[in-house]
Amino acid sequence: xxxxxxxGVGHSEADPNYYATWMRAITAGLxxxxxxxxxxxxxxxxxxxxxxxxxxxxxxxAAFTELMTAAAEHAILDPIAGAIQDVFHRSRDFAYGxxxxxxxxxxxxxxxxxxxxxxxxxxxxxxxxxxxxxxxDGPIDIVAAHxxxxxxxxxxxxxxxxxxxxxxxxxxxxxxxxxxxxxxxDLWPGRMVMPKVRSWTHLYNPKDPVLTAAIRIPDExxxxxxxxxxxxxxxxxxxxxxxxxxxxxVTQQMVWPILAQPARGPAARxxxxxxxxxxxxxxRPSRRALVIGINExxxxxxxxxxxxxxxxxxxxxxQERGFAPENIRVLLNDRATADAxxxxxxxxxxxxxxGMDRVLFxxxxxxxxxxxxxxxxxxxxxxCLVPVDFDWTRGxxxxxxxxxxxxxxxxxxxRFLAIFDCCHAGGLTRDGAHKAxxxxxxxxxxxxxxxWNAAEQMWEDRDVGASLxxxxxxxxxxxxxxxxxxxxxxRLGRGMALRRTRSKAQQSxxxxxxxxxxxxxxxxxxxxxxxxxxxxxxxTAYGAFTFSLVxxxxxxxxxxxxxxxxxxGRTLKTLRYDQEPQVVGPKAVLxxxxxxx
Numbered sequence: 001x002x003x004x005x006x007x008g009v010g011h012s013e014a015d016p017n018y019y020a021t022w023m024r025a026i027t028a029g030l031x032x033x034x035x036x037x038x039x040x041x042x043x044x045x046x047x048x049x050x051x052x053x054x055x056x057x058x059x060x061x062a063a064f065t066e067l068m069t070a071a072a073e074h075a076i077l078d079p080i081a082g083a084i085q086d087v088f089h090r091s092r093d094f095a096y097g098x099x100x101x102x103x104x105x106x107x108x109x110x111x112x113x114x115x116x117x118x119x120x121x122x123x124x125x126x127x128x129x130x131x132x133x134x135x136x137d138g139p140i141d142i143v144a145a146h147x148x149x150x151x152x153x154x155x156x157x158x159x160x161x162x163x164x165x166x167x168x169x170x171x172x173x174x175x176x177x178x179x180x181x182x183x184x185x186d187l188w189p190g191r192m193v194m195p196k197v198r199s200w201t202h203l204y205n206p207k208d209p210v211l212t213a214a215i216r217i218p219d220e221x222x223x224x225x226x227x228x229x230x231x232x233x234x235x236x237x238x239x240x241x242x243x244x245x246x247x248x249x250v251t252q253q254m255v256w257p258i259l260a261q262p263a264r265g266p267a268a269r270x271x272x273x274x275x276x277x278x279x280x281x282x283x284r285p286s287r288r289a290l291v292i293g294i295n296e297x298x299x300x301x302x303x304x305x306x307x308x309x310x311x312x313x314x315x316x317x318x319q320e321r322g323f324a325p326e327n328i329r330v331l332l333n334d335r336a337t338a339d340a341x342x343x344x345x346x347x348x349x350x351x352x353x354x355g356m357d358r359v360l361f362x363x364x365x366x367x368x369x370x371x372x373x374x375x376x377x378x379x380x381x382x383x384c385l386v387p388v389d390f391d392w393t394r395g396x397x398x399x400x401x402x403x404x405x406x407x408x409x410x411x412x413x414x415r416f417l418a419i420f421d422c423c424h425a426g427g428l429t430r431d432g433a434h435k436a437x438x439x440x441x442x443x444x445x446x447x448x449x450x451x452w453n454a455a456e457q458m459w460e461d462r463d464v465g466a467s468l469x470x471x472x473x474x475x476x477x478x479x480x481x482x483x484x485x486x487x488x489x490x491r492l493g494r495g496m497a498l499r500r501t502r503s504k505a506q507q508s509x510x511x512x513x514x515x516x517x518x519x520x521x522x523x524x525x526x527x528x529x530x531x532x533x534x535x536x537x538x539x540t541a542y543g544a545f546t547f548s549l550v551x552x553x554x555x556x557x558x559x560x561x562x563x564x565x566x567x568x569g570r571t572l573k574t575l576r577y578d579q580e581p582q583v584v585g586p587k588a589v590l591x592x593x594x595x596x597x
Contacts, residue, residue, distance in 0.1 A: 100370055142170045199223075225310045338396045357595050360416075485529060491528070
């Protein structure tokens with residue numbers, strides 16, 4: 001058995017024995033798994049190519065800042081990331097990072113930016129694997145790729161047709177940034193697809209601080225992700241803090257016993273058999289709904305009246321349309337914390353597949369949260385739902401980033417509908433009756449978005465930068481719906497972190513259903529510059545949008561999404577509400593009937 005080793009960040013070539021601990025861990029794992037012969041290893045190195053193509057820190061500053069912002073948002077720091085953050089806090093200057101930055105996160109930034117570097121690394125990797133086939137010992141059976149090495153190998157698999165000339169192999173990735181939103185949007189935009197390999201096993205450690213991310217490829221029997229949690233963090237092998245990826249107990253129990261078999265023998269069948277058993281055990285119902293309503297916010301000034309009634313109204317209409325009551329989960333008031341909502345979102349969307357219906361309904365406050373990047377500059381606005389424990393921090397807000405990791409790779413025939421009865425432009429009470437479902441930012445948060453105009457002696461809105469995606473196509477109205485009026489808002493449900501494409505070729509890929517990103521159907525109570533109000537039906541309070549939506553859905557049970565929203569808008573206008581409901585989604589879907597008629 002031949003194993004190709006591909007290292008990650010960290011100037012690994014400085015240590016001539018770098019791979020020794022890898023080889024011991026893999027040999028021991030395969031032997032314990034039943035292998036009768038020791039594997040033969042092929043070592044891959046590439047640091048010299050990063051040296052050759054290095055253009056100075058300024059060339060990678062923007063990419064680096066975006067990567068470090070992602071790390072800061074997850075509140076994840078290790079000694080390396082801590083040193084980098086300290087550099088930013090002291091100097092705000094990428095150039096002062098020295099080798100600590102350059103040979104760690106800087107390598108990921110350089111790979112993303114330098115197309116010529118990616119080309120040369122792919123050429124060397126392909127040549128190494130081809131040479132292995134010709135030397136008499138046979139082709140590579142397993143590719144074990146860590147961290148940046150997983151990006152290099154996946155770049156070959158995803159972006160180079162010459163990979164078809166290689167014998168299929170088993171692919172093992174660990175400590176990987178493959179599904180990091182920034183890396184993914186630049187190097188392989190569109191949905192995550194299974195490469196042409198025999199099997200793909202991904203090890204993910206939630207305690208790994210180096211920009212890593214879990215991966216989901218629904219309904220793919222030869223893809224397997226295992227949670228290899230350990231305080232060792234990013235390390236491939238055991239440290240004083242705990243086991244690394246390659247010698248983690250999960251890897252020993254779940255991975256090596258399968259890979260220990262001859263790579264062109266029964267291993268693939270074993271993977272498929274285990275996957276089939278797991279799939280049967282995790283069979284999900286065809287319809288699920290998560291319904292959230294919050295009236296009782298801690299501050300009495302923010303409390304609402306109709307949100308809990310909205311949830312029961314929506315649950316009733318869902319049951320009329322075929323949803324079983326046991327497949328509808330409800331979160332109300334003090335139980336609707338940020339952690340509880342995230343947990344229920346996993347329940348809602350995990351395992352969703354072809355032809356399945358998933359519905360998310362939220363009734364409560366919305367808000368806009370100005371967000372800092374890694375250099376401490378506000379460069380975007382996050383549209384968010386407001387859980388009961390909201391405190392104007394990202395950790396206690398439900399943003400677009402909480403959604404896209406769950407739905408971005410769903411099969412296109414999955415029917416995911418999200419309904420938001422809230423507003424995101426702030427809130428107020430008009431005429432003492434109609435409560436608006438949005439929170440105004442406190443003055444210290446609002447200050448992030450203001451600047452002092454000395455000439456006019458007054459405060460004014462600050463320009464927070466360029467559009468999230470200057471190349472995004474469509475009409476001005478399409479762009480507004482996706483990114484808001486200012487073009488820098490991460491709007492709920494859009495998955496904007498994965499839609500920031502840079503080229504026409506990438507735009508074409510996103511437009512192709514086979515490669516593009518999944519987009520749910522989003523029904524929203526109002527435009528991003530309007531307010532969503534409450535309504536009293538006699539003495540019973542509801543959201544004006546929710547009440548009107550259900551009224552029209554019951555009156556015309558075979559409505560399309562587009563026609564339903566138009567009629568709901570007319571009803572709101574008749575009731576004298578100044579809010580225009582919005583619908584966002586794939587054009588081919590918006591003209592179809594709402595499921596469950």
